[in-house]
Amino acid sequence: MGNGALEGAVIAVAGAGGPAGRATLLRLAEAGAIVVGSDNDPERLAEAVDAARYAHGGATVTGDTVDLLDPDSTRAWAARTEKEFGRVDGLVHLVGGWRGSETFTKTSVDDWDLLELLLVRTVLHTSLAFHEGLQRSDRGRYVLISAAGASKPTAGNAAYAAAKAAAEAWTLAMGDYFRKSGGEQGPTSAAVILVVKALVHDAMRADRPNAKFAGFTDVKDLAEAIAGVWDRPAAELNGNRLWLTEKP
Numbered sequence: 001m002g003n004g005a006l007e008g009a010v011i012a013v014a015g016a017g018g019p020a021g022r023a024t025l026l027r028l029a030e031a032g033a034i035v036v037g038s039d040n041d042p043e044r045l046a047e048a049v050d051a052a053r054y055a056h057g058g059a060t061v062t063g064d065t066v067d068l069l070d071p072d073s074t075r076a077w078a079a080r081t082e083k084e085f086g087r088v089d090g091l092v093h094l095v096g097g098w099r100g101s102e103t104f105t106k107t108s109v110d111d112w113d114l115l116e117l118l119l120v121r122t123v124l125h126t127s128l129a130f131h132e133g134l135q136r137s138d139r140g141r142y143v144l145i146s147a148a149g150a151s152k153p154t155a156g157n158a159a160y161a162a163a164k165a166a167a168e169a170w171t172l173a174m175g176d177y178f179r180k181s182g183g184e185q186g187p188t189s190a191a192v193i194l195v196v197k198a199l200v201h202d203a204m205r206a207d208r209p210n211a212k213f214a215g216f217t218d219v220k221d222l223a224e225a226i227a228g229v230w231d232r233p234a235a236e237l238n239g240n241r242l243w244l245t246e247k248p
Helices: 019-030 042-055 071-085 109-136 155-185 202-207 219-231
Strands: 010-014 034-039 061-065 090-093 141-147 190-196 240-243
Touching: 010 019, 010 071, 010 109, 019 034, 019 042, 019 219, 034 042, 034 071, 042 061, 061 071, 071 109, 090 109, 090 219, 109 141, 109 155, 141 155, 141 219, 155 190, 190 219
Parallel strands: 010 034, 010 090, 034 061, 090 141, 141 190, 190 240
Antiparallel strands: none
16 A cells, blocks of 8 residues: 555545545555544544544554634644654644625625635635645645635636635645755645536535536545555645646
8 A cells, every 4th residue: 555655654534534534545555645634523523534544454643623713733643643743744723614696796795704714715724834844845835725716706606716726825835945946956846726616426426416516526536646646756746736627
């Protein structure tokens, strides 16, 4: 199990308890990584961690209930991870959320208040907590999952698109930090954005058997793309968007 860049790598996964998190824990464990998942729902997190452990005997997969809206809690998670395993080679940001409206004029400021916390504040806290550890790694990666709507917002998705665009901008700024830290040799770590239209998983298909989910990315394919980030050079990835769906 594991024979590539992820063998022995220590990867933290924020938002590990959801369908995308579960698929990502499985894929990273399969690749030989040490996986440290976090979620604010301890029961959901435990189920995801157990599933990855059972699927890949011998894999090191742990879970940590972390409040990513609390900067101190997030920093403590980063420090604890690096202290326990001696290094940290990745942070995969899978914290999601969505709110929309019928029209632009019906947009609720409450939607922005919620999405700013889920989609922006958690990016700020995880990136600031993990950036030094990732820079110390010879294969550090910060991976943000974003949405095509950030590049082409629709009237009813103003709050969601704006939050995703803010998260992208923050991640690209982190990429500039990695670029400058790398000096003339170039970055050894990378901040990269994976862009999807939306995500789909088996339970969604079961609930809506006639739906086509056109342009959606299956969570298993997303997990594969996340794992593939470690197969590419940091300089090639850093500060870039990788599109897993058609550009709008």
